[in-house]
Amino acid sequence: xxxxxxxxxxxxxxxxxxxxxxxxxxxxxxxxxxxxxxxxxxxxxxxxxxxxxxxxxxxxxxxxxxxxxxxxxxxxxxxxxxxxxxxxxxxxxxxxxxxxxxxxxxxxxxxxxxxxxxxxxxxxxxxxxxxxxxxxxxxxxxxxxxxxxxxxxxxxxxxxxxxxxxxxxxxxxxxxxxxxxxxxxxxxxxxxxxxxxxxxxxxxxxxxxxxxxxxxxxxxxxxxxxxxxxxxxxxxxxxxxxxxxxxxxxxxxxxxxxxxxxxxxxxxxxxxxxxxxxxxxxxxxxxxxxxxxxxxxxxxxxxxxxxxxxxxxxxxxxxxxxxxxxxxxxxxxxxxxxxxxxxxxxxxxxxxxxxxxxxxxxxxxxxxxxxxxxxxxxxxxxxxxxxxxxxxxxxxxxxxx
Amino acid sequence: xxxxxxxxxxxxxxxxxxxxxxxxxxxxxxxxxxxxxxxxxxxxxxxxxxxxxxxxxxxxxxxxxxxxxxxxxxxxxxxxxxxxxxxxxxxxxxxxxxxxxxxxxxxxxxxxxxxxxxxxxxxxxxxxxxxxxxxxxxxxxxxxxxxxxxxxxxxxxxxxxxxxxxxxxxxxxxxxxxxxxxxxxxxxxxxxxxxxxxxxxxxxxxxxxxxxxxxxxxxxxxxxxxxxxxxxxxxxxxxxxxxxxxxxxxxxxxxxxxxxxxxxxxxxxxxxxxxxxxxxxxxxxxxxxxxxxxxxxxxxxxxxxxxxxxxxxxxxxxxxxxxxxxxxxxxxxxxxxxxxxxxxxxxxxxxxxxxxxxxxxxxxxxxxxxxxxxxxxxxxxxxxxxxxxxxxxxxxxxxxx
Numbered sequence: 001x002x003x004x005x006x007x008x009x010x011x012x013x014x015x016x017x018x019x020x021x022x023x024x025x026x027x028x029x030x031x032x033x034x035x036x037x038x039x040x041x042x043x044x045x046x047x048x049x050x051x052x053x054x055x056x057x058x059x060x061x062x063x064x065x066x067x068x069x070x071x072x073x074x075x076x077x078x079x080x081x082x083x084x085x086x087x088x089x090x091x092x093x094x095x096x097x098x099x100x101x102x103x104x105x106x107x108x109x110x111x112x113x114x115x116x117x118x119x120x121x122x123x124x125x126x127x128x129x130x131x132x133x134x135x136x137x138x139x140x141x142x143x144x145x146x147x148x149x150x151x152x153x154x155x156x157x158x159x160x161x162x163x164x165x166x167x168x169x170x171x172x173x174x175x176x177x178x179x180x181x182x183x184x185x186x187x188x189x190x191x192x193x194x195x196x197x198x199x200x201x202x203x204x205x206x207x208x209x210x211x212x213x214x215x216x217x218x219x220x221x222x223x224x225x226x227x228x229x230x231x232x233x234x235x236x237x238x239x240x241x242x243x244x245x246x247x248x249x250x251x252x253x254x255x256x257x258x259x260x261x262x263x264x265x266x267x268x269x270x271x272x273x274x275x276x277x278x279x280x281x282x283x284x285x286x287x288x289x290x291x292x293x294x295x296x297x298x299x300x301x302x303x304x305x306x307x308x309x310x311x312x313x314x315x316x317x318x319x320x321x322x323x324x325x326x327x328x329x330x331x332x333x334x335x336x337x338x339x340x341x342x343x344x345x346x347x348x349x350x351x352x353x354x355x356x357x358x359x360x361x362x363x364x365x366x367x368x369x370x371x372x373x374x375x376x377x378x379x380x381x382x383x384x385x386x387x388x389x390x391x392x393x394x395x396x397x398x399x400x401x
Numbered sequence: 402x403x404x405x406x407x408x409x410x411x412x413x414x415x416x417x418x419x420x421x422x423x424x425x426x427x428x429x430x431x432x433x434x435x436x437x438x439x440x441x442x443x444x445x446x447x448x449x450x451x452x453x454x455x456x457x458x459x460x461x462x463x464x465x466x467x468x469x470x471x472x473x474x475x476x477x478x479x480x481x482x483x484x485x486x487x488x489x490x491x492x493x494x495x496x497x498x499x500x501x502x503x504x505x506x507x508x509x510x511x512x513x514x515x516x517x518x519x520x521x522x523x524x525x526x527x528x529x530x531x532x533x534x535x536x537x538x539x540x541x542x543x544x545x546x547x548x549x550x551x552x553x554x555x556x557x558x559x560x561x562x563x564x565x566x567x568x569x570x571x572x573x574x575x576x577x578x579x580x581x582x583x584x585x586x587x588x589x590x591x592x593x594x595x596x597x598x599x600x601x602x603x604x605x606x607x608x609x610x611x612x613x614x615x616x617x618x619x620x621x622x623x624x625x626x627x628x629x630x631x632x633x634x635x636x637x638x639x640x641x642x643x644x645x646x647x648x649x650x651x652x653x654x655x656x657x658x659x660x661x662x663x664x665x666x667x668x669x670x671x672x673x674x675x676x677x678x679x680x681x682x683x684x685x686x687x688x689x690x691x692x693x694x695x696x697x698x699x700x701x702x703x704x705x706x707x708x709x710x711x712x713x714x715x716x717x718x719x720x721x722x723x724x725x726x727x728x729x730x731x732x733x734x735x736x737x738x739x740x741x742x743x744x745x746x747x748x749x750x751x752x753x754x755x756x757x758x759x760x761x762x763x764x765x766x767x768x769x770x771x772x773x774x775x776x777x778x779x780x781x782x783x784x785x786x787x788x789x790x791x792x793x794x795x796x797x798x799x800x801x802x
Contacts, residue, residue: 029759067797
C-alpha cells in the first residue's frame with residue numbers, strides 16, 4: 001500500500017489550517033568554495049525564528065540523484081507519487097490557463113510559427129509575437145470544425161497556445177510536429193498506438209484548417225504541436241486528504257498543477273504581497289493553502305546568486321503576515337533546488353521547515369541547507385510531506401488498534 | 402518504476418569520468434568501548450581532505466540489519482537491486498574465473514573430495530590439494546560427454562573447480578550434493594522444479610563419468626557440487642547508464658561481478674599500486690572505473706583491527722594518484738562493513754564519500770563512520786549511489802517538464 005492510500009484511509013476532518021509556502025527552486029549551492037548557499041547568504045530573520053520553533057528536514061523530490069521538472073516536483077509536494085502520476089506537458093499547459101480537463105480530453109501545446117511560401121519553418125516562434133497579436137489568432141482558430149470531435153483553443157502567452165480535443169476514444173500518444181529546427185516543414189502528427197489514431201487524424205485536420213485561417217498572417221501563418229497528453233486520472237485533495245484546498249499562484253503552470261489535484265485556484269494575484277493579501281482574504285473558506293513564489297527559481301535559472309538571495313529575503317519578509325493568521329501547520333520549502341551555480345534545476349535535496357504546536361524540537365536555529373541536514377524530519381522523499389502536515393494538524397487517525 | 406529503470410530513461414552521455422573506489426568491508430566497529438573504528442583509528446589525511454571538499458553519507462547495502470555477501474554488496478553498489486537480481490554462487494564462481502556465462506548456461510561450484518572404498522567422504526576438500534595437482538584433474542574432466550548438453554570444466558584454486566552445463570531448457574534449481582560432513586556419501590543432485598530436471602540428470606551423468614576418470618587418484622577421487630545457478634539476466638552498464646565501464650580488481654570474484662554487469666575487466670594487477678597504474682593507463686578509454694581493494698575486508702575477517710587500519714592507510718596513500726587524474730566524480734566507499742571485532746561481514750552501514758564540483762558542502766571534515774552519519778547524502782540504500790554519481794557527473798536529464 002502506498003503512503004497516500006494509507007493516508008486516505010486514516011484521514012479525519014477538523015478545524016485546523018495548513019499552509020504550504022513554496023519558494024520555487026529554493027535549494028542552492030555555494031557559488032564559491034566553502035561559501036554559503038543562496039539561502040544561507042540571505043538575511044532571513046523570520047524564517048530563522050520559525051526554524052527555531054519548528055522542525056527542519058532535508059527532502060528529495062523524487063529520489064536521490066533525480067532532478068525534477070516543475071510538474072513532478074509539485075506533484076510530490078502535494079503527496080502524489082510523481083513516478084505513478086505522469087502528467088503530459090499538454091495537460092499541464094491546458095490546466096495552467098484555467099481549462100478544466102475532463103476524462104475525454106487530449107491537450108496539446110501549440111506554437112505559432114512563420115512558414116515560407118514552400119511551407120518550411122522560418123521562425124519557430126513567429127518572431128516571438130506579442131500576446132496582444134497572438135491571442136486573437138488563437139481565438140480565431142476556434143472556427144476549426146472536426147466531425148465528432150469538440151475542439152477548444154486557448155491562448156497562452158506570446159507564440160504559445162493550447163488546443164484540446166474532446167471526444168470518446170481519443171488516446172494521448174501522438175508524436176510532436178515541431179521538427180525543433182528551421183528550414184524544414186512541420187512534421188505530421190502520428191499515432192503511437194491504436195487508441196491514438198483518431199487523435200492524430202483530428203490533429204491533422206486541425207492543422208489543415210488552421211493553415212487556411214492563418215494564411216494571410218505576416219508572422220503567425222503556421223503552427224507546430226508538442227506534448228500531446230490525455231488528462232491524468234488523479235484523485236482530488238478533498239477525496240484523498242479531506243481538505244478544501246486553495247491555490248494562490250501568479251504563474252499559470254502552478255495554478256494548473258494545483259487544479260489537477262483538485263485545489264481551487266483563487267484570485268489573480270500579480271505579486272507576492274497580493275498573494276498574501278489573498279491568503280488573508282480566503283482564510284475562512286479553506287483548510288489548506290498552497291502559496292507559490294516563483295522568483296527564487298527564476299533568479300536561480302538566470303545563474304544570479306545575489307538576485308536569488310534577494311528573492312529569498314523578499315520571501316522572508318512576508319512570513320510575519322502568514323504567521324499572524326495562526327496556521328495550525330506552516331510549511332516552508334521548495335519543489336526542488338535551482339542553484340544559481342548550475343543555472344538549472346538540480347537533484348540536491350530541498351530544505352524544509354515545518355512549524356506547528358506539536359513539533360518535537362530538533363535544535364536547529366536557522367533555516368539553511370546545512371541545518372536541514374541535521375533536522376528532526378531527517379532526509380525523506382517529498383511524498384511524505386503531506387502525511388507529516390496532516391499529522392501535525394491532527395488530521396490523521398491511528399493506524400491499527 | 403524502480404530507480405534503475407528511471408535512470409535508464411534519463412541518462413545522457415558526456416565526457417565526464419566517474420571513479421568508484423571500493424575498499425572491501427570498509428565499515429568497522431571500535432575494538433574497545435568508546436574507541437575509534439578502524440577507519441577512525443587509521444591516519445587518512447588524503448581521504449579527510451577529500452571529505453572536506455565533498456559530501457559524506459551513511460549507506461546501507463541492502464536494508465537496515467541485513468548483512469550482504471560480496472555478490473549482493475557489489476550489485477547494490479553497481480545500482481542493481483540485489484533483492485531482484487539474485488546471482489547464484491555457481492554463476493559467480495564461473496564469471497570469477499573469466500568464463501562468460503550465456504543464457505543457456507547453468508554453472509555449479511565443485512569440490513574435489515576423498516572417498517573411501519565404500520564411497521563415503523573421508524575429506525571434503527581432498528586434503529586441501531594444491532592447485533598444481535588439482536588443475537590438471539579439472540582439465541581431465543573435460544572428457545565427460547553428455548548427450549545434447551555441452552560441458553565446460555574450469556579449474557579454480559586448490560580443491561575447487563567449476564562446471565558449466567550448456568543447453569536449451571536447463572533450469573538452475575538443483576540441490577547441492579555436498580552433505581556438509583564426512584562419513585557419508587555425496588548426495589544425489591535433485592531438481593527442485595520441472596525446468597531443472599534435465600540439469601539434475603546432466604549433473605548425475607557428469608558425476609558418474611567423473612568418478613571413473615578420477616578412480617585411481619589418491620586424494621581427489623570424488624567430487625561434490627554446490628550452488629547450481631543459471632546465468633542471471635542483467636542489463637549492462639552501457640545499456641542502463643550509457644557508461645563504458647572498466648573494472649580493475651585483483652581477485653577473480655570481483656572481476657566476475659563486474660563482468661556480469663557488462664564492465665570490461667582490464668589488466669591483471671597484483672597490487673593496489675598496480676591497480677592505480679592500470680587506472681591511469683586506461684583512463685582515456687572509459688567513462689567509469691571500478692577499482693576494488695580487497696585487503697581491508699581480509700584483515701577484518703581475520704579479526705585484526707590494527708592490520709585493517711594499516712590497510713586503510715595504504716588505501717589512503719593512493720588517493721592523490723587518483724585525484725591527479727581529475728575525475729569528475731570520485732566515490733570512495735565499501736561494499737559492506739567487516740568489523741575486526743566481529744571478524745565477519747556485518748549489517749552496519751558503510752561510510753561513503755562523494756567528491757565533485759557540484760557537491761553541496763555538508764560541514765564534514767574527515768572520512769569516518771561518525772561524520773558520515775551527519776553527511777549531506779544522509780542515510781540511504783546503496784542502489785542510489787549510481788544515480789547520485791551520474792547526477793553529479795551531469796549524466797542525468799531532468800525528469801518531467
